[in-house]
Amino acid sequence: xxxxxxxxxxxxxxxxxxxxxxxxxxxxxxxxxxxxxxxxxxxxxxxxxxxxxxxxxxxxxxxxxxxxxxxxxxxxxxxxxxxxxxxxxxxxxxxxxxxxxxxxxxxxxxxxxxxxxxxxxxxxxxxxxxxxxxxxxxxxxxxxxxxxxxxxxxxxxxxxxxxxxxxxxxxxxxxxxxxxxxxxxxxxxxxxxxxxxxxxxxxxxxxxxxxxxxxxxxxxxxxxxxxxxxxxxxxxxxxxxxxxxxxxxxxxxxxxxxxxxxxxxxxxxxxxxxxxxxxxxxxxxxxxxxxxxxxxxxxxxxxxxxxxxxxxxxxxxxxxxxxxxxxxxxxxxxxxxxxxxxxxxxxxxxxxxxxxxxxx
Amino acid sequence: xxxxxxxxxxxxxxxxxxxxxxxxxxxxxxxxxxxxxxxxxxxxxxxxxxxxxxxxxxxxxxxxxxxxxxxxxxxxxxxxxxxxxxxxxxxxxxxxxxxxxxxxxxxxxxxxxxxxxxxxxxxxxxxxxxxxxxxxxxxxxxxxxxxxxxxxxxxxxxxxxxxxxxxxxxxxxxxxxxxxxxxxxxxxxxxxxxxxxxxxxxxxxxxxxxxxxxxxxxxxxxxxxxxxxxxxxxxxxxxxxxxxxxxxxxxxxxxxxxxxxxxxxxxxxxxxxxxxxxxxxxxxxxxxxxxxxxxxxxxxxxxxxxxxxxxxxxxxxxxxxxxxxxxxxxxxxxxxxxxxxxxxxxxxxxxxxxxxxxxx
Numbered sequence: 001x002x003x004x005x006x007x008x009x010x011x012x013x014x015x016x017x018x019x020x021x022x023x024x025x026x027x028x029x030x031x032x033x034x035x036x037x038x039x040x041x042x043x044x045x046x047x048x049x050x051x052x053x054x055x056x057x058x059x060x061x062x063x064x065x066x067x068x069x070x071x072x073x074x075x076x077x078x079x080x081x082x083x084x085x086x087x088x089x090x091x092x093x094x095x096x097x098x099x100x101x102x103x104x105x106x107x108x109x110x111x112x113x114x115x116x117x118x119x120x121x122x123x124x125x126x127x128x129x130x131x132x133x134x135x136x137x138x139x140x141x142x143x144x145x146x147x148x149x150x151x152x153x154x155x156x157x158x159x160x161x162x163x164x165x166x167x168x169x170x171x172x173x174x175x176x177x178x179x180x181x182x183x184x185x186x187x188x189x190x191x192x193x194x195x196x197x198x199x200x201x202x203x204x205x206x207x208x209x210x211x212x213x214x215x216x217x218x219x220x221x222x223x224x225x226x227x228x229x230x231x232x233x234x235x236x237x238x239x240x241x242x243x244x245x246x247x248x249x250x251x252x253x254x255x256x257x258x259x260x261x262x263x264x265x266x267x268x269x270x271x272x273x274x275x276x277x278x279x280x281x282x283x284x285x286x287x288x289x290x291x292x293x294x295x296x297x298x299x300x301x302x303x304x305x306x307x308x309x310x311x312x313x314x315x316x317x318x319x320x321x322x323x324x325x326x327x328x329x330x331x332x333x334x335x336x337x338x339x340x341x342x343x344x345x346x347x348x349x350x351x352x353x354x355x356x357x358x359x360x
Numbered sequence: 361x362x363x364x365x366x367x368x369x370x371x372x373x374x375x376x377x378x379x380x381x382x383x384x385x386x387x388x389x390x391x392x393x394x395x396x397x398x399x400x401x402x403x404x405x406x407x408x409x410x411x412x413x414x415x416x417x418x419x420x421x422x423x424x425x426x427x428x429x430x431x432x433x434x435x436x437x438x439x440x441x442x443x444x445x446x447x448x449x450x451x452x453x454x455x456x457x458x459x460x461x462x463x464x465x466x467x468x469x470x471x472x473x474x475x476x477x478x479x480x481x482x483x484x485x486x487x488x489x490x491x492x493x494x495x496x497x498x499x500x501x502x503x504x505x506x507x508x509x510x511x512x513x514x515x516x517x518x519x520x521x522x523x524x525x526x527x528x529x530x531x532x533x534x535x536x537x538x539x540x541x542x543x544x545x546x547x548x549x550x551x552x553x554x555x556x557x558x559x560x561x562x563x564x565x566x567x568x569x570x571x572x573x574x575x576x577x578x579x580x581x582x583x584x585x586x587x588x589x590x591x592x593x594x595x596x597x598x599x600x601x602x603x604x605x606x607x608x609x610x611x612x613x614x615x616x617x618x619x620x621x622x623x624x625x626x627x628x629x630x631x632x633x634x635x636x637x638x639x640x641x642x643x644x645x646x647x648x649x650x651x652x653x654x655x656x657x658x659x660x661x662x663x664x665x666x667x668x669x670x671x672x673x674x675x676x677x678x679x680x681x682x683x684x685x686x687x688x689x690x691x692x693x694x695x696x697x698x699x700x701x702x703x704x705x706x707x708x709x710x711x712x713x714x715x716x717x718x719x720x
Contacts, residue, residue: 018646019646019647019648022646150604150605153520153583153601153603153604154518154520154585154599154601154604156516156518156597156599158514158516158611158613160513160514160613161641162615162616162640206571208571210587210589210595210597211566211568211587211589211595211715212589212590212593212594212595214593223513223593225514225587225595225597227570227571227585227587227597229570229571229572230572233572233574233583234572235570235571235572235585235599237516237570237585237587237597237599239514239516239595239597239613241513241514241613243513243615244510244513244514244613244614244615244618245510245613245614245615245616245617245618245638245639245640245641246618246638246641246642246643246650247611247613247618247638247641249611249620251518251607251609253518253520253599253601253604253605253607254604254605255522255603255604255605256522256605257605258604258605258606258607260609260622262620262636262654263650266643266647266648266649266650267649268649268650268653268654269649269650270648270649276622278605278606278607279605280522280605281521281605281606281607282606283606283626286378286379286382287379287626288379288626288630288664289626289627289628289629289630290606290623290626290628290629293628294622294628304648355571
């Protein structure tokens, strides 16, 4: 193992941690160094099932991972309500932090976490994997091309999946004391990030929730949507839900071009992903067809987006650790903006679908 | 020429009338029998350029088309503000009526037109061509399949195109005295129809316009959107505009399935058209890809959707004319529902984006 490898500890044995463990292996820039669970048996089984080396540390308490001086960074996939405690503690213990989304239950929690990271000089990154796919960079190029795409005017995202009865009754994402943001915090996070991404992270001026959100008996949102409004007239809309078929669309429409894709968060396939772009689309004579037609572009990747996420995180951690670099502010900034909008959607729902101003 | 052919007169020489003239020829169930324009020279040139037979009647006044006893039906592509006068007169002259959309400037006008058609026993149909594509029927089958699609929960449509400076200054669709509904009446009509179609024409309970509509100097809408809300929790959203790249998306999400297409109003190609359906989509192990993935379906057609529209219209006219059948109520009903929703969107904009109840 190269000296520069980042030694990662994982807090908890969530399902998503299995995917990230594999990503850590595939990244070839990090080591599965430790895992902690409130149950040591669970941690042992997790390590054995997920490719941890025989030398990996297995702990029966999260604190032990944070107290291990050889842990450079932690990946924290705990329920959102536990983020503030463990993320802040991790930062205080000088562990770089890869934190699952949503980052906190509200912007105040997010700010406490980000402040702790900043105060302790550790890198923060949330677990929004699709940000790291080379397709995303390629689509960014298209959106940034004034000649091809022009100016963004509208963007629509949708992320839904059909949760089964067990999920709807027992998953942490429907429990007010665990992931109290429900579908908004889970699938809605991606919808909001997708819109912000398309808007090159310019925050909207205000947010208005769509009517007809659905709540479970405990009052947790399981389906909702919103419109986002910018000062310059841009408009975004999204719909997110645990109640309908797996769908993940992003459509961005500019003055000159259009971008479409149907798998923006998790590509249909691991090693290649496509998007559709259209530039100065028009009709044939008599509008009997389109000319030019939209084009499909395919982007390949040797390792999946989650491994690229780990690689990016470890690159930043390595720079801090080995070269005395400062943490990259881009990632906490994106997390914060996403949380701000998410909070505004929630507030708009609570205020009877009134417009809620975004104050950064 | 078969005896049963329907003899069609066209009022005006609008650009869209060229497409419909070709459709009448392709339909093989109708004759280009007459054309009327306020300028006889324009009518002559139109007839000569658009395949009218040498025997076709060319009139210098719209009234003459309506007074010709051999005209069975008229196609009326006049500016919307003129619909009420000419559509009502056509009905009173017992001419079956194929009327361009939007049908009227408001629901009151639409009701006057439809009442005139009903009172005079003539068939009414609006010019929404995509209703007649076999792809639309195929997609309907999918949406109606409880096992494949389940229950509709959300639908999003978008129709925009970049109008050039000439259009934005001179087209009838930006003139308050001609097509005063602007982008809402033109591209928005299709967005609303698409949503109603997906909802199997169940009217929403209320409509709320999205903020940020754009008006031209004369106060005509050139970009807007809305959310539609149903009693059962379904939600629809649309965005329509003259200011962004040609885009025409429809996404319908059900409890079990998803439908996508990017050319729902005018297919990319004339003789074949596709849509994407997904049924019980899920992820592979560790969510590293989708299984099953959405499927593309292609539907072919010998003649374009506009010719199928003419064929359907003429079939109904023929039944009335030759078999004493009653006019088919489906088509006026769809026009009326579309107009009702369109009115509600306009009212919501005028009322500062308040929710407007739909009262049928």
